[in-house]
Amino acid sequence: MVGRSNCTCDRRNVIVLAMELRVLTEPQQGATFDQQLAVARLAEECGFTGFFRTDHLQREGDADGMPGPTDAWITLAGLARETSRIRLGTLMTCSTFRNPGHLAIMVAQVDEMSGGRVELGLGAGSFAGEHHALGIPFPPAKERFARLEEQLALITGLWTASPGHPYSFQGQYHAVRDYPALVRPRQSPHPPLVLGGPGLKRTPALAAKFADEYNADGVSPAECAAAYDRIGAACEKIGRDPAEMTFSAVVTICCGSDPAEIALRTNTIAVKGGSDFTGHAANGATGTPAQVAERLRAFEEAGASRIYLQLFDLTDLDHLRLVAEEVLPQLS
Numbered sequence: 001m002v003g004r005s006n007c008t009c010d011r012r013n014v015i016v017l018a019m020e021l022r023v024l025t026e027p028q029q030g031a032t033f034d035q036q037l038a039v040a041r042l043a044e045e046c047g048f049t050g051f052f053r054t055d056h057l058q059r060e061g062d063a064d065g066m067p068g069p070t071d072a073w074i075t076l077a078g079l080a081r082e083t084s085r086i087r088l089g090t091l092m093t094c095s096t097f098r099n100p101g102h103l104a105i106m107v108a109q110v111d112e113m114s115g116g117r118v119e120l121g122l123g124a125g126s127f128a129g130e131h132h133a134l135g136i137p138f139p140p141a142k143e144r145f146a147r148l149e150e151q152l153a154l155i156t157g158l159w160t161a162s163p164g165h166p167y168s169f170q171g172q173y174h175a176v177r178d179y180p181a182l183v184r185p186r187q188s189p190h191p192p193l194v195l196g197g198p199g200l201k202r203t204p205a206l207a208a209k210f211a212d213e214y215n216a217d218g219v220s221p222a223e224c225a226a227a228y229d230r231i232g233a234a235c236e237k238i239g240r241d242p243a244e245m246t247f248s249a250v251v252t253i254c255c256g257s258d259p260a261e262i263a264l265r266t267n268t269i270a271v272k273g274g275s276d277f278t279g280h281a282a283n284g285a286t287g288t289p290a291q292v293a294e295r296l297r298a299f300e301e302a303g304a305s306r307i308y309l310q311l312f313d314l315t316d317l318d319h320l321r322l323v324a325e326e327v328l329p330q331l332s
């Protein structure tokens with residue numbers, strides 16, 4: 001992309017936003033660590049509040065996926081030492097990839113390395129292809145959700161266990177036996193937990209029980225509102241105030257200064273994102289800065305107080321600069 005290479009973000013005059021904007025990247029579609037670092041640093045410089053990435057080990061759709069792959073938590077550990085303010089996390093860590101006790105230790109360590117800036121999005125897994133390719137078991141959805149519930153209890157248990165009292169957990173699928181209660185993240189009582197998904201019953205129940213944030217991914221504002229209502233009802237059912245939870249949305253973004261720039265970015269992102277981009281773009285924010293800002297306000301009106309701007313092309317830093325300079329001020 002050309003035309004904005006000399007542009008810089010100046011956040012000395014802080015813009016107070018009605019909603020919080022973060023960046024979500026899809027490195028499995030093709031990105032090196034250095035490219036992810038460049039995006040994270042620019043996002044921090046430009047006033048975005050978070051850099052998040054997906055947790056996939058293989059490209060999705062028909063993109064070529066080069067260069068890649070990179071591991072989510074190894075990447076976040078590196079970014080923790082190379083950034084200073086921006087929040088870091090996953091949407092979502094795949095629960096089938098890692099032993100949950102080991103994952104609790106990994107996340108706690110990265111939280112310490114970052115000075116307490118980590119958030120854990122945890123999901124049941126969705127991409128069967130990468131599991132089959134790498135020989136990772138991929139149980140049916142019902143079992144994956146049962147495992148996810150156990151993992152949430154186990155991980156938060158390890159993080160909050162009383163010092164001096166060994167921690168044990170016994171579930172149907174996972175167990176911890178007399179493990180020293182020394183797994184301590186920097187944040188207290190633990191890093192924020194993010195859950196998401198379109199489920200009508202199991203997802204709302206898990207979110208109400210465990211989540212600090214519920215995220216709706218790739219759906220319309222109306223669908224977001226309906227999902228938020230389900231989560232709110234599930235919270236009230238167990239006596240939890242829904243106001244305690246953050247409601248967020250993932251919005252695929254494609255912004256340009258004029259029709260030619262919009263078309264060029266749309267084509268480039270379609271190649272990078274493959275069919276995954278095509279599926280998300282219909283509910284995303286495409287157009288001029290004014291059109292993108294208007295679309296993001298629709299998600300705010302649906303109940304989202306935090307938006308993750310989904311980026312597929314991590315080589316186009318000018319795209320992020322344009323959003324920072326011409327979209328963010330319209331949302332103040």
